[in-house]
Amino acid sequence: MSNIPNELRYVASHEWIRDEGDGTVTIGITDHAQDLLGDVVFVELPEVGDQVSAGDDMGVVESVKAASDVYAPLTGEVIAVNEDLEESPELVNSDPYGDGWFIRLRLSDADELTDLLDADGYAEHCESES
Amino acid sequence: MGNKTVLYPQHLAMGAKIVDFGGWDMPLHYGSQVEEHHRVRRESGMFDVSHMTVVDITGSDAREYLRRLLCNDVARLKQKGKALYSGMLNEQGGVIDDLIVYLMTEPDVSGEWYRVVVNCATREKDLRWMSDQVMKMDVALTEQPDLAMIAIQGPEALQRVKSVVSPYRQSLIDGLAIFQGQESEGWFIARTGYTGEDGLEIMLPEEEAEAFWQVLAEAGVAPCGLGARDTLRLEAGMNLYGQDMDETVSPLVSNMGWVVAWEPSDRFFVGRAPLEAERAAGPASKLVGLAMETGKGVLRHGQSVIVDDAVAGEITSGGFSPTLGYAVALARVSSATGAEAEVEMRGKRVSVRVVRPPFVRQGQKVYS
Numbered sequence: 001m002s003n004i005p006n007e008l009r010y011v012a013s014h015e016w017i018r019d020e021g022d023g024t025v026t027i028g029i030t031d032h033a034q035d036l037l038g039d040v041v042f043v044e045l046p047e048v049g050d051q052v053s054a055g056d057d058m059g060v061v062e063s064v065k066a067a068s069d070v071y072a073p074l075t076g077e078v079i080a081v082n083e084d085l086e087e088s089p090e091l092v093n094s095d096p097y098g099d100g101w102f103i104r105l106r107l108s109d110a111d112e113l114t115d116l117l118d119a120d121g122y123a124e125h126c127e128s129e130s
Numbered sequence: 131m132g133n134k135t136v137l138y139p140q141h142l143a144m145g146a147k148i149v150d151f152g153g154w155d156m157p158l159h160y161g162s163q164v165e166e167h168h169r170v171r172r173e174s175g176m177f178d179v180s181h182m183t184v185v186d187i188t189g190s191d192a193r194e195y196l197r198r199l200l201c202n203d204v205a206r207l208k209q210k211g212k213a214l215y216s217g218m219l220n221e222q223g224g225v226i227d228d229l230i231v232y233l234m235t236e237p238d239v240s241g242e243w244y245r246v247v248v249n250c251a252t253r254e255k256d257l258r259w260m261s262d263q264v265m266k267m268d269v270a271l272t273e274q275p276d277l278a279m280i281a282i283q284g285p286e287a288l289q290r291v292k293s294v295v296s297p298y299r300q301s302l303i304d305g306l307a308i309f310q311g312q313e314s315e316g317w318f319i320a321r322t323g324y325t326g327e328d329g330l331e332i333m334l335p336e337e338e339a340e341a342f343w344q345v346l347a348e349a350g351v352a353p354c355g356l357g358a359r360d361t362l363r364l365e366a367g368m369n370l371y372g373q374d375m376d377e378t379v380s381p382l383v384s385n386m387g388w389v390v391a392w393e394p395s396d397r398f399f400v401g402r403a404p405l406e407a408e409r410a411a412g413p414a415s416k417l418v419g420l421a422m423e424t425g426k427g428v429l430r431h432g433q434s435v436i437v438d439d440a441v442a443g444e445i446t447s448g449g450f451s452p453t454l455g456y457a458v459a460l461a462r463v464s465s466a467t468g469a470e471a472e473v474e475m476r477g478k479r480v481s482v483r484v485v486r487p488p489f490v491r492q493g494q495k496v497y498s
Contacts, residue, residue: 038357039164041450042426060476062428064163064357064450067476093162 002032002126005097009113010122011073016097017116020104025113027073028101029061029092032126037063040092043085045070045102050078052105054112059102061092070102074112080104131155135180136278136336140343144353152251154181156356163357167452170325170362171493174284175354176346181250184274184333185260186234188243191267196231196244199263201381201399203391204244207233213309213322216389217381218248218259219401223408224377225384226259227252228369230322232311245318247279249371263400277318278339282351283329283362285493288321291330294345303330324359326366326491364458365451367419367487373431374417374446374460382408383462385417385487413465415443419487419497420459420473427475429459429482436472436479437463445473453490460487 004010009017014033018026034040042062052058052072059070081103084091092100107113117125132155141148146157157178159166169175187196196204202216212233218226227248234243248256260271282291292300302312302319308328311320316335323329334342347353360370367385369375375384382390382405390405391397422429429448434441443463451458463471463484472479485497 038159039162041164041428044426062426062450064361064428067428067430090162090164 002030002035003097004030004032004119004123004126006119008097009116009118010125011071011116012125013071013073015071015073017073017113019113023110024079024104024106025074025076026101026104028096029070030122031096033068034093034096034100037061037068038065039063040089043089043092043102045081045085046078048078048081052076052078072105073116074105074107075109076105076107078103079106133181135178136339137178137180137280137343140340141178141353144347146353146355149356151356152181152249154250156181157353159355159357160353163355163361164452166352166354166358167361169352170284170327170354170358171453171490172285173352174282174287174290174329174350175352175358176343177281177283177354177356177359178278178343179281179331180278180336180339182279183248183250183253183256184277184279185246185248185257186243186272186274187246187269188241188272189267189269190241191269192242192244195264195267195269197397198399199260200229200231201391201401201405202389203397204231204233206391207231208237209233209307209310210236211306211310211312211320213311213320217386218256219381219399219405220259220377221400221404223380223401223404225371225375225379225381225386226377227256228371228375228386232318232320234313251372274333276336277333278336279331279333280339280343280346281323281325281329281331282346283323283325283327285327287327287329287351290346290349290351291332294342294349324366324368325362326368326488327362328492361449361452364447364449364460365453365488365490367460367489369417369460370447379462380405380408380413382413383415383417385460415462416465416467417446417460417462418467419485419489420445420448420461420471420482421454421485421489421497422457422459422473422480422482424456425480427457427480429457429473429475433459434474435461435463435467435482436474437467437470442467442471451489453493454495458489
């Protein structure tokens with residue numbers, strides 16, 4: 001069973017969201033997602049300053065198995081991207097909720113946070129897909 | 131539920147992720163296929179290849195039968211245990227399968243014995259074809275389903291295997307030339323493989339396989355899955371049947387021209403006539419290597435190859451090369467394709483170099 005931390009929020013497209021409590025969130029892909037993908041070899045992310053809207057594709061993860069779009073779970077401005085993934089994409093596999101984070105977003109509308117899945121909801125969603 | 135090799139419990143115990151491969155439940159990886167790939171290039175790794183089909187060919191006409199069945203010529207096998215890579219073609223010159231054939235006896239004795247290893251996904255059609263081709267010849271085909279097979283590959287492979295086998299088998303391994311095998315008390319130990327590294331493929335009775343797998347693991351040989359096997363063979367420029375070639379294409383357009391033995395010119399083999407016609411006319415396409423040395427992205431099976439804004443062919447096998455750090459591919463393209471091309475990837479075009487495979491041998495980049 002994959003690791004689904006309780007303190008995070010999730011979307012059905014397998015991104016996780018951590019509310020930093022200051023109007024910003026950190027976003028990555030879940031342990032379940034990285035497990036399905038296998039070894040990640042490239043990650044393409046938006047640039048700092050880009051505006052993204054909830055549901056937009058904002059990047060690509062290329063693994064040994066397949067290329068997968070990464071979707072913006074929320075609307076806002078990109079204020080940081082994880083540059084370590086350029087040299088070390090395997091961080092997505094080894095530490096998906098930590099050093100393997102993707103981007104940090106300043107939210108346009110903090111109310112969107114209420115639309116996200118909690119850990120139980122995401123676990124159920126994964127179950128329903130398997 | 132698929133077929134399982136005798137090593138299946140070992141795979142589960144070692145944490146393998148299992149996938150279906152040609153009807154067999156096989157390990158894809160044991161955690162990280164990239165890590166497994168590096169272990170084979172740098173040290174040693176082992177693969178369970180017991181799903182492959184082993185057929186022994188005996189009888190007074192065994193040699194003539196194989197000279198007719200295969201596009202390569204078993205008359206080239208001049209030494210006991212020597213191996214030959216070949217295609218088995220249909221009457222149109224298409225590739226029914228690729229295989230390895232070993233001469234198990236001394237050459238030119240009456241009643242030669244050959245051992246053929248074919249792909250598992252093609253087992254039934256291969257056996258049917260091989261059986262149909264016997265006709266009135268004195269040939270017996272005997273499948274050996276009770277043999278397990280373990281491939282141990284990498285620069286340290288021979289040394290690690292030698293550390294866990296009997297002194298007799300150690301000296302036997304020391305005496306093996308590349309592409310040669312020898313029998314030893316029910317084992318067949320061959321210096322062959324599918325990775326571009328030195329290594330061994332060992333066939334052994336199923337009941338001995340688990341213990342041997344365990345002792346190899348204890349000796350530091352990394353268990354490796356089909357994922358690493360695929361990237362290793364791709365880097366080594368080796369074809370995968372069903373992907374890089376099949377019954378609809380000939381060896382001449384599959385980078386397998388070197389396994390067609392044209393001489394002696396009076397040797398008949400199935401598919402010879404259409405192959406000669408194709409060679410005379412000049413093949414319309416070729417199987418080449420593609421290297422994506424700049425930019426992010428992974429070349430993948432099915433992507434279109436573009437030259438001068440027109441589709442020139444298609445990628446047959448593609449993937450990320452862990453050794454090189456970028457994507458490489460095999461692609462079948464029109465014969466006129468030069469040194470540069472583009473690939474259509476996710477709605478955009480990326481530049482690739484057209485090169486001659488292999489990409490990597492013995493841990494080093496070898497194409498230019």
